[in-house]
Amino acid sequence: MKQTAALLLTFCLPLLLTAQSEINWTINLNTQQITQTDKRVFQTLEKDLAIFLNGQTWTNDRFEPEERIEATVFLTLAEQTDDGRGQDSEVVVPNQFKGTMAIQTSRPIYGVGEVTPVLNYQDKRIGFSYEQFAAIQLSEQSFTSELASIMGFYAYLIIGLDYDTFSPLGGQPYYEQAQEIYNRLPSGLQNAGGWTAAGKTNNRYFLLENLLSPRMLPMRRALYNYHRLGLDLMLTDPIAARNNITLAIEDMQAANQAYPSSALVQTFVDAKREEIIEIYRGATGPEQNAVIQMMTRVDPAGSGRYREIRAPASAKGRGRAGTR
Incomplete structure (x- = not known):
């Protein structure tokens, strides 16, 4: 019995460790x-x-x-x-x-x-x-x-x-x-x-x-406001959720102004560009204009994409939300 238990532990331990990751x-x-x-x-x-x-x-x-x-x-x-070994061509x-x-x-x-x-x-x-x-x-x-x-x-x-x-x-x-x-x-x-x-x-x-960096604290605050107070509340209170996401974008813009060409801001934009477009297709005109202006400043290379916010909301964009 003990040998059986030992064998089971031997085979199952790697699986248990993986499951805990x-x-x-x-x-x-x-x-x-x-x-x-x-x-x-x-x-x-x-x-x-x-x-x-x-x-x-x-x-x-x-x-x-x-x-x-x-x-x-x-x-x-x-x-x-390496091409510095006296060879005519590069050597692996x-x-x-x-x-x-x-x-x-x-x-x-x-x-x-x-x-x-x-x-x-x-x-x-x-x-x-x-x-x-x-x-x-x-x-x-x-x-x-x-x-x-x-x-x-x-x-x-x-x-x-x-x-x-x-x-x-x-x-x-x-x-x-x-x-x-x-x-x-x-x-x-x-x-x-x-x-x-x-x-x-x-x-x-x-x-x-x-x-x-202390200069990027607004950006880290934006991560919380965007996800926990924004996406996670979208199902129960979509208006308040979208307002919180707008506040997060404002914080992101402030962080970008305090720290131009920030790697963290660009990483956030690359992850969220499509999602932001879908979220604000269902927003009011003033909300759309404000977000388009902010995102264009933060992400000028994607400025043309943000104008898609004014297109009619797609099925994908409706009801989209976001606890441990």
């Missing part, structure tokens, strides 16, 4: 640009990433299955090459990869059986080393690998953003955990790639810096 990750790996490395390495990489991400908890809170954060990752990889560096990673997350909307996008972000400066069958591990005391650091960093950002939508500034502890991952990076990594504070304003460093 706050994030339900879907990993999509694109290796079409890989030409020389054995593609079987990436089958192992995909499995190792799923085990690493889904197989551990990131908070001390218990999430019910329906409360888990849905996160989809699209990782496009190429081999890293073993176990070294570069690429891009798109991350999309969502949270449920209260009472309507729908979800709303929270994060829609593309990291264009991914780089890491990976050896087949080498487990991906993240330590709270020391640096282990850049791949573990990148994925752990995003796990905490995703959770922090989710908590910010459910309570005012609720994500703070998780942004601080992401900061700890950054602090454990070797100095060479802190000053390179997607971690660097030099030049680029839309990378991992600046996304986290925005979330921790």
